[in-house]
Amino acid sequence: MRIGVIGAGVMGRKHAEVIARNPNARLAAVADPGSRALAAEHAVPYFSGHAALLAAGEVDAVIIASPNAFHVDTALACLDRGIPSLLEKPMATSYAEAARLVQVAKASATPVLVGHHRRHHPAVKAAGDLIAAGELGKLVAVNGTWLTKKADSYFREPWRKRQGAGVMLINLVHDLDLFRHLCGNIVAVQAKVSNRTRGFEVEDTAAVIVEFENGALGSFIISDTVVAPWGWDQATEDDPTFPFNPTISCYQIAGTRGSLAFPQLARYHHEALSDWTQPLSMAFVEKATGDSYSNQLSHFIDVVRGVVEPYVTVADAAQSVAVIEAAKLAAATGGSVEVSTITNLS
Ligand SMILES: NC(=O)c1ccc[n+]([C@@H]2O[C@H](COP(=O)([O-])OP(=O)(O)OC[C@H]3O[C@@H](n4cnc5c(N)ncnc54)[C@H](O)[C@@H]3O)[C@@H](O)[C@H]2O)c1
Structure with missing residues (x-):
């Protein structure tokens, strides 16, 4: 082709x-x-x-x-x-x-x-299958992190410092798109954003709280200006550009019957009585090989x-853009923004 x-x-x-x-x-x-x-x-x-x-x-x-x-x-x-x-x-x-x-x-x-x-990564497919099969029970709480330092030279391209770029549209859109894909649609968002470290027109850091359609809650912290190991790129070995750290997870997905550390796909559950005094069992979920x-x-x-x-599809990806826009609006207004206020254009 x-x-x-x-x-x-x-x-x-x-x-x-x-x-x-x-x-x-x-x-x-x-x-x-x-x-x-x-x-x-x-x-x-x-x-x-x-x-x-x-x-x-x-x-x-x-x-x-x-x-x-x-x-x-x-x-x-x-x-x-x-x-x-x-x-x-x-x-x-x-x-x-x-x-x-x-x-x-x-x-x-x-x-x-x-x-x-x-979305084409084998760990995403395996996690999606596990969640859809109800292995974690009812989803309740999801947490994600993307903390890393982009080279200062990356920002020599002027478009990367201006509206239409920023860590939310460039990077967070990946993570919240995966949250949507794995855990269900996001209906409301709260957020704080900061450009304090790089001082650009666009944000370099954001903290976001999301509510899923199924009632689960999620939080995400992201920054392109910190020295830290936690994020998809360092955790997945998906792209050899980034040093691989096999010990860190970038998402934790928790439900009433168990939880999952991603991308290792370490699944935690109780064997019998389920309460926090009981030991947790852990097993790795199988996944295929290959890069996304x-x-x-x-x-x-x-x-x-x-x-x-x-x-x-473009219709699906447009929803992820809407979630980012809702987060930006929430940060600007200090409130909670329903994603439908963004997608309802009439
Ligand atoms: N999927 C991912 O993980 C991933 C990673 C990085 C970037 N991206 C996306 O890829 C896109 C490019 O990012 P980048 O980091 O490669 O940017 P870049 O600045 O390195 O490259 C953009 C290129 O587009 C050229 N260009 C400018 N205007 C153009 C036009 N009208 N038509 C065609 N080319 C034009 C520029 O000359 C430049 O060579 C962005 O949308 C970014 O979000 C995706």
Whole structure:
């Protein structure tokens, strides 16, 4: 399959690596107004913008990895041309913008898969199956952490310091998307955010409380400016860019019959009498091997071939954008925000 990459920065390069490892795909073209380097390295046609790439007829599908603010218009152009796309997260910088794409995608036969790649991780699949089978009982409390330090040089790209970026839209959207995927829809949010450490227009740190549709409560703490080991990237070994720490869990999911430390999938339960004076038994839940980026690309190839529907649709991903927007509004107003106030656009 001939795949074009639109936006050849950090993530566009990552996708090019993943494509190179897949026997069923090849990088066929690159569009990026700022750099010809990736196209030159792979000796493929270069275009300065997505419109020229889509018009050239060199690709069967594209991966959109441009800065967040360009996602919706680029995906709309793909739909207009009938070219399937894998659209990086966040799919949009606001729910209203996301809804524009959802509406057009709904009426189109051309698929759009949103790049919430973590959903394709084997530990996510195993955790989801366990929760859906009721092995933890009724979900009650969920906790998550993503604390790490991004290099100061990462923020030389101006878009990463401005509205439309920030640790909530860039990173927290991954985690809350997984919370939604594993534990159910999020209906209300409270939050505090801070930009005190980096001093940018956008936040570097946030603490968020969520209420799930099923009544469970969740909390999440996130910062891109601290020296700490707790977060998906360090815990999962999903991406060799990040040093692996096998001892830390990034999510703890607790129910009336047991709990789960993720991604180790250490499942805790009581054998007989269930009370806190009783010893807890622990067993590791089995999971498949593989990384989420490779699994996502294999899935995308099947989507383009028409074998399967997108695992992460734009309508689904739009809800994750809405949760982030609700959290931002909650932080700005100091109150609790129902996610429906964001998604109810009328
Ligand atoms: N799935 C993940 O885990 C993950 C990880 C990192 C980034 N991302 C997402 O990938 C996207 C890109 O992030 P990044 O860190 O690679 O950014 P980046 O700044 O490193 O790269 C963006 C590239 O897009 C180019 N560009 C700018 N405007 C463009 C346009 N209109 N059309 C095409 N290309 C354009 C820039 O020249 C640059 O080369 C963001 O949406 C980000 O949220 C996802």
